[in-house]
Amino acid sequence: xxxxKIWLSSPHIxxxxxxxxxxxxxxxxxxxxxxxxxxxxxxxQDQTQTKHAAALSSGTSAIHLALILLGxxxxxxxxxxxxxFSASANPIAYQGALPVFIDSxxxxxxxxxxxxxxxxEEAKRSxxxxxxxxxxxxxxxxxxxxxxxxxxxxxxxxxxxDAAEALGSSIENKPCGSFxxxxxxxxxxxxxxxxSGGGALISxxxxxxxxxxxxxxxxxxxxxxYQHSHIGYNYRMSNVLAGIGRGQLEVLDDRVAARxxxxxxxxxxxxxFNNAGFDIQFQExxxxxxxNRWLTCIVVDPATNNGLTREEIRLAMDEENIExxxxxxxxxxxPVFSSSKSYLNGVSDKLFENGLxxxxxxxxxxxxxxxxxxCLDKIFSNHI
Ligand SMILES: *Cc1c(COP(=O)(O)O)cnc(C)c1O
Numbered sequence: 001x002x003x004x005k006i007w008l009s010s011p012h013i014x015x016x017x018x019x020x021x022x023x024x025x026x027x028x029x030x031x032x033x034x035x036x037x038x039x040x041x042x043x044x045q046d047q048t049q050t051k052h053a054a055a056l057s058s059g060t061s062a063i064h065l066a067l068i069l070l071g072x073x074x075x076x077x078x079x080x081x082x083x084x085f086s087a088s089a090n091p092i093a094y095q096g097a098l099p100v101f102i103d104s105x106x107x108x109x110x111x112x113x114x115x116x117x118x119x120x121e122e123a124k125r126s127x128x129x130x131x132x133x134x135x136x137x138x139x140x141x142x143x144x145x146x147x148x149x150x151x152x153x154x155x156x157x158x159x160x161x162d163a164a165e166a167l168g169s170s171i172e173n174k175p176c177g178s179f180x181x182x183x184x185x186x187x188x189x190x191x192x193x194x195x196s197g198g199g200a201l202i203s204x205x206x207x208x209x210x211x212x213x214x215x216x217x218x219x220x221x222x223x224x225x226y227q228h229s230h231i232g233y234n235y236r237m238s239n240v241l242a243g244i245g246r247g248q249l250e251v252l253d254d255r256v257a258a259r260x261x262x263x264x265x266x267x268x269x270x271x272x273f274n275n276a277g278f279d280i281q282f283q284e285x286x287x288x289x290x291x292n293r294w295l296t297c298i299v300v301d302p303a304t305n306n307g308l309t310r311e312e313i314r315l316a317m318d319e320e321n322i323e324x325x326x327x328x329x330x331x332x333x334x335p336v337f338s339s340s341k342s343y344l345n346g347v348s349d350k351l352f353e354n355g356l357x358x359x360x361x362x363x364x365x366x367x368x369x370x371x372x373x374x375c376l377d378k379i380f381s382n383h384i
Contacts, residue, residue: 103332145161282299
């Protein structure tokens, strides 16, 4: 009999989601927009301590709208963290603009403020400052936002904070997503909470979010007939899905607690190997930083782990029907962005070479952890 699949990060529904969805059906609000969307936006504002939120069809569409609202056009440049999911960078290309990829620092694995400053200085000297900077909170770990915002302000470049993986994360209790001109959230099926598919754009700027809503609903002018003075998009969230989102937000704290507990559990487990001469590394929280621990990841350098590689772990886990995944492949290594400019320091290359994301769902069971640890025990025993 084949073993059931252990997923990297699967949806985890609470108790009220179905009730909200039923309410949408009972009141025939099966439309894009509706009362659940309004309530979900309000709840997102409260959660992220921001004044305005627009619920959208995806995190990708939120980044796209942020770029449009910042006036990003063909030929412009946008600075973007290199190690991220491709959706951080794709909307730059939608606008015909040019991404410039910036490497990471080793503390948080996110965009390196020193490299960012060097890149901005060079851009300023050639009179080609970027239209925006996109830092990412990888796997839920906050990027060094205070440093990034202060550098961005120095050069007058707005920040779009890609918090798609970081709902519930914060720096000194200030939520991720609330630092930049815009914050981007995702409720895709694998994220810490989900609406099956969805996203949001958040900001302190009322006018910008109003414009985002306008563009996201096909940019209709105020007229009884269909009239358009702008190119519009169909990017709004459906009222049915916002119902799921309302229920999911109610259990966000539980989901964060469960994922943080997973992280502790893995660290505890690996400590026995590290005490025996291995050197398995984790993404560590700098002081004052709070990660939702969306995914727990390890870095396994074979040179300091008796020849053990992340690939050996990944393949052995796969044999046991346990899903793991290499850390996100940096954008500067992606074939589709091979002609893009980048500022590199070797950090993200090394992370990609040796890093592995482990099963991290908030619904992982004790039995599933036992299967994971049994499998790891066997792999490590080959290297002692
Ligand atoms: C998931 C994700 C996105 C895109 O969100 P979607 O809702 O899937 O479009 C963007 N950036 C990062 C870093 C992500 O992980």
